[in-house]
Amino acid sequence: MALVTTKQLMLDAQKGGYAIGAFNVENMEMVQAVVAAAEELKSPVIMQTTPSTVKYADLAYFYANVRAAAEMASVPVVMHLDHGSSFELAMRALRVGYTSIMIDGSHEGFAENIAVTKAVVDACHPSKVPVEAELGKVGGKEDDLDGGEGDGYTVPSEALEFVNATGVDSLAVAIGTAHGVYKGVPKLDVNRLSEIREVVSVPLVLHGTSGVPDDAVRECIRRGICKVNYATDLRIAFTKGVKEVLDANPETIDPKKYNACGREYVKQYVMGKMEVCGSVGKA
Ligand code: 13P
Numbered sequence: 001m002a003l004v005t006t007k008q009l010m011l012d013a014q015k016g017g018y019a020i021g022a023f024n025v026e027n028m029e030m031v032q033a034v035v036a037a038a039e040e041l042k043s044p045v046i047m048q049t050t051p052s053t054v055k056y057a058d059l060a061y062f063y064a065n066v067r068a069a070a071e072m073a074s075v076p077v078v079m080h081l082d083h084g085s086s087f088e089l090a091m092r093a094l095r096v097g098y099t100s101i102m103i104d105g106s107h108e109g110f111a112e113n114i115a116v117t118k119a120v121v122d123a124c125h126p127s128k129v130p131v132e133a134e135l136g137k138v139g140g141k142e143d144d145l146d147g148g149e150g151d152g153y154t155v156p157s158e159a160l161e162f163v164n165a166t167g168v169d170s171l172a173v174a175i176g177t178a179h180g181v182y183k184g185v186p187k188l189d190v191n192r193l194s195e196i197r198e199v200v201s202v203p204l205v206l207h208g209t210s211g212v213p214d215d216a217v218r219e220c221i222r223r224g225i226c227k228v229n230y231a232t233d234l235r236i237a238f239t240k241g242v243k244e245v246l247d248a249n250p251e252t253i254d255p256k257k258y259n260a261c262g263r264e265y266v267k268q269y270v271m272g273k274m275e276v277c278g279s280v281g282k283a
Pocket of ligand 1: 083
């Protein structure tokens with residue numbers, strides 16, 4: 001089917017008490033892996049690309065890959081811009097055909113974050129493309145940027161003001177997760193998540209989920225998370241598959257051989273996380 005937006009998918013997830021997995025893709029094989037997992041489990045799915053990914057290969061390449069995958073699939077697929085770093089990049093993604101856009105003004109002050117988010121919302125909504133924003137700072141190594149320790153947790157009263165002022169469709173919250181590989185087991189402030197949920201009605205998004213224990217993710221979904229982002233663990237799974245083939249057969253020169261193994265490992269990983277999100281059978 002044609003690409004869909006995050007709007008209805010996330011509202012359905014919110015109503016049904018589950019979440020949609022959002023998986024960062026960095027090459028064609030990862031796109032194939034994610035859509036194959038979604039097909040096998042009859043799960044809606046979001047694929048997303050960060051600014052560093054679309055610097056490596058233009059937005060148009062990823063859009064074409066994901067659109068082709070969606071058109072061959074029977075489940076709903078979204079193409080989302082993850083951590084849109086500027087108004088200009090968000091507009092390029094909109095023009096290319098992305099069906100969901102994040103503008104991440106969380107590195108700015110509160111007023112500046114509101115201003116850039118509202119500008120993107122005003123530009124995207126006439127085309128019915130929903131917008132995700134971030135309030136508070138999810139720490140760790142996000143894309144190519146080091147976000148530090150991430151002690152700027154989302155303040156519930158600010159979240160309410162932010163959503164009202166911007167008209168944003170979903171909100172990424174900082175409750176103790178971080179991007180990249182965790183040094184220990186992350187401690188999540190789930191009470192803060194519930195407090196945000198009580199005052200904010202739009203669907204909430206969890207970033208930095210690679211390495212977060214599955215039970216903690218389930219608890220976050222129970223408390224209002226409707227979109228769960230996984231990136232680092234897909235890289236790890238893909239690279240493991242490639243290395244395995246090259247270690248066993250160092251003379252291999254056909255990229256299809258080692259990429260296929262990476263693709264299979266990503267598919268298995270994604271299927272596991274769709275179970276955690278509770279999205280299996282929801283397509
Ligand atoms: P991880 O790399 O920690 O899974 O974070 C993913 C993410 O939040 C992408 O926006």
